[in-house]
Amino acid sequence: MENKIYKVSDECIGCEACIDVAADNFEMGNNNKAFLKKQPNTDSEIEASNTAIDICPVEAIYIDAKENTEKITPIFAKANIKETLDKHPGLKNVLAKLSPKFEKLQKPALYNTLARFANFKDAAKLTGVSVCEILHTINEYLGVAKELIDNAPECISINSAEEMIIGEEITWEEVNERYILNDDTISEIMKKVSSLKAQENLVIISVEKPISLLKAAIGLELKLNIEEGREYRISLFNPKEEQKTNWYDRKDDFDILDVRTMISDPFDIIIKKAYDTEEDNGFRLIQRFEPIPIINMLKEMGFEHQTKIVNEQEIWVYFHKLITEKDDDEKDASDKPNVVIQSATPVAYPVIMRLLQSNKIRKVVNIKELKVWEETEKHLGWIVNGKADISFSALITSAKLKDNDIKVPAMFVWDNFSILTRGYTASKLEDLIGHVIDTPLFAEAPPAKITKYVIEAKGLNYDDFSFSYGEPFGRPEEILMNFVRGVSDTVILREPEASYAQKIMEKMGEKVSVISYNKIWNEINKGFGSFPNAGIVFKGEFVRKHPEEAKLFLEELKSAINWVNENKKAAANLSFDMMRQPPENVELFLKNVKFDYVSGDELVEKVKNYFQILVDQGIIDTKVDNKLLNMFKLD
Structure with a gap:
């Protein structure tokens, strides 16, 4: 039979006329254009394909005369993907139908790198489609499927493949855990199959014979055993030998995280990357300076590092996650709940930094996302939309969220506000009269x-005082800068900005007066003591689903x-980079702030x-009832 190569050009308008007359050979691609899924082999297929040529309204279907003069040879497993697709571009659509992962080959960046x-x-390993199925599909498209089987009898026909997958006797040590394969678990189990490490075993139970999974296992060169009874029991084993290589030799293959151009603080992105990094793997951090706090932080999280100075504006830090022995009761990553943690309270950052170093927390949860906001809103x-599982937030927020879950x-932050003055001495509220007070929010x-x-409770006239607010409202960072630059001589600041202002002014040789809100508050409310400012907020659903993990978080918070x-x-050396201040400024803040863990009935x-x-x-509009107070009880 004459070997003709049928093709579809980009002129196709997607009318589907060819599919109506030759559905065995033509199919619609994801780009809404027809493509040839296989070359016609039989007389009836050739006749149908010729009819498709005749009825195509834009003459997009044709026989490639140039390629027709060349002898088409089968494509085998070791054939280079890019070279093959350059020669037979129609295969891109054919492969895309096999697996969505092949669609990425349409992107120039991947086509010129990965496919090259x-x-x-390799494609079989990446997509989970068996190498035999890939080869049959592309060679059938080229019209040389028979030649493939003649030259590679191990690549049997698709129809007989199911019968041939019979496995072998178990010669490997099996694990105790079993995975049930069904529609809900197939994606997770396929990931486990594709990531099965050298000398590891996986046992799967399935009601039906899982042909796709078995093909994937064969493509990944795994050994397999199949036992058929009331259900199928499949034991998979990766026979490859474990290769122990020094991570220094692999460091150039690590993922790259370049944070030099990020406008906001990259801390949360770096920590998230660290949590996502598997043991004995790593990543390369590129920064404009050597990030000492991050290095110290990740050291406590089980990383070692190597620093390379490329130039004055480019520092590479390679981080490698050490392999640790797992406790018998430690959960696999897939069994740990994913949590989203956030904070817009810089006063809590040193505590958060220490908390994230907790090995106990890393053993029970996966930190899916860590977000540090500059905008409180x-x-x-x-919190309102339930996106965050754990938040570090001001107490006053809870009054607004009374109706939320x-x-x-x-609570662990107390007495957090002060009034600061420069250029004049102030020890009591009336000393502020005649000055404009730069006020937050x-x-x-x-x-x-x-x-x-507090002004009125001290018997003073509120109208005698002047206040100013930023646009659209005053942010603490802006108030701090206005104060140290001399734009404002009187400000209300929270921690840590209040301590930063004092330290900066001290370095400038300027005296600062400080009026404590706690002192005034207790003059008004005798014996009240410290008043609460900020604490930890759990999403209600997280507490109900993972009560033990929530309790562990509180224990580790107290420890931090x-x-x-x-x-x-x-603590200052650990967190100064995140807080964007010199260590001595952060240390003064830690001396001034009051951290005290309080929970329960107290x-x-x-x-x-x-x-x-x-x-x-x-000051707030809410009802202090059991509904509000129950928010502050974990149980």
């Missing part, structure tokens, strides 16, 4: 309302707070008294 160096044996949105089981926000409350209180210098009573004062003074 990979062969079809975005952080609030993630959240738990606030612990806006006039109806809690800082301004609490200030009004104790460590920060006892190791202020080390917290509920404290919050109740605090909120009642705020409600009575019209």
Whole structure:
């Protein structure tokens, strides 16, 4: 039979006329254009394909005269993908129908890189499609499937492949765990099959014979055993020998994380990358400077590193995650809950940094995302829409979220606001009269309302005081800069900005007066003590589904707070990069701030008294009832 090569050009308009007359040979591609899924081999297929040529309204179907003069040879497993597709571009659509992963070959970047160096044996491993199925499909398209079988009898026909997959006797040690294969688990199990490491075993139970999975296993060169009874029991084994290589020799293959052009702090992105990195693997961090805090942080998380100075503006840090022995009760990564953690409270950053070093936490959860916000409103949105499982947030937020499904089981930041002055001495509120007070947020926000409350509670006239707010509202960072530059001589600042201002002014030789809100508050409310400022917020669903993990987080939070209180210098060195301040500024902040873990009945009573004062003074609009107070109980 004459060997003709039928093709479809880009002129195709997707009318599907060819499919109506030659459905065995033509098919619609993902680009809404027809393509030849296989060359016609029989007389009836040739006749149908010739009819398709005749009826195509734009003459997009044709016989390639040039290629027709060449002898078409079969494509084998070791054939280079790019060379093959350059010669037979129609195969791109054919392969895309086999697996969506082949669609990536349409992208120039991958086509000129991945396809350039990979062969079809590699493609089988990447896509989970058996190498035999790939070869049959592309050779059938070229019209040389028979030649493939003649030259490679191990690549049997697709129809007989199912009968030939019989496996072999078990000569490997099996694990105890069993995976049930069904429509819900097939994606997860296929991932496990494709990532089966050298000398590892996987046992799968299936009601039906899982042909696709078995083909994938064969393509991955895994050994397999099949036992057929009331159900199929498949044991897979990767026979490859474990290769122990020094990570230094592999470091150039690590993923690259270049953070030099990022506008916002890349801390959360780096930590997320560290959590996602598997043991005995790593990544290359590219930064403009040597990120000492990140290096220290990741060291505690089980990483070792190597630094390379490329030039004054480019530093490479290779991070490698060490292999650790797993405890008997440690969960696999797939069994751990994925959690999203966020914070817009910089006062908590040193505690968060220490908390993230917890090996106990890493053993029970996967940190899916870690977000550090500069905009409080975005952080609030993630709590409201349930996107964050764990948040570090101001207490006042809970009053706004009373109707949301959240738990606030612990507070650990107290007495967080101060009034600072420069250019004049102030020891009491009346000393501020005649000066404009640069105030956070806006006039109806809690800082301004609490200030009004303490002024009037001290018997002073609120109208004698002047306040200014930023546009659209005052952010602490802007207020800090206005103060140290001399734009403002009186400001209300939270921690850590209040301590930063004091340290900067000290270096400038300027004196700063500090009025503590806690002192004034306790003059008004005798014996009240410290008032709560910020704590940890759980999504209610997270607590219900993972109560033990939630309790562990609280235990490790308490431990992190104790460590920060006892190791202020080390905590400053750990977090100064994230806080964008020199270590000495952060250390002063840690000396000024009050970290104290409070939970349970003590917290509920404290919050109740605090909120009642705020409600009575019209500072917040809520009802201090059991619904509100139950938010502060974990159970």
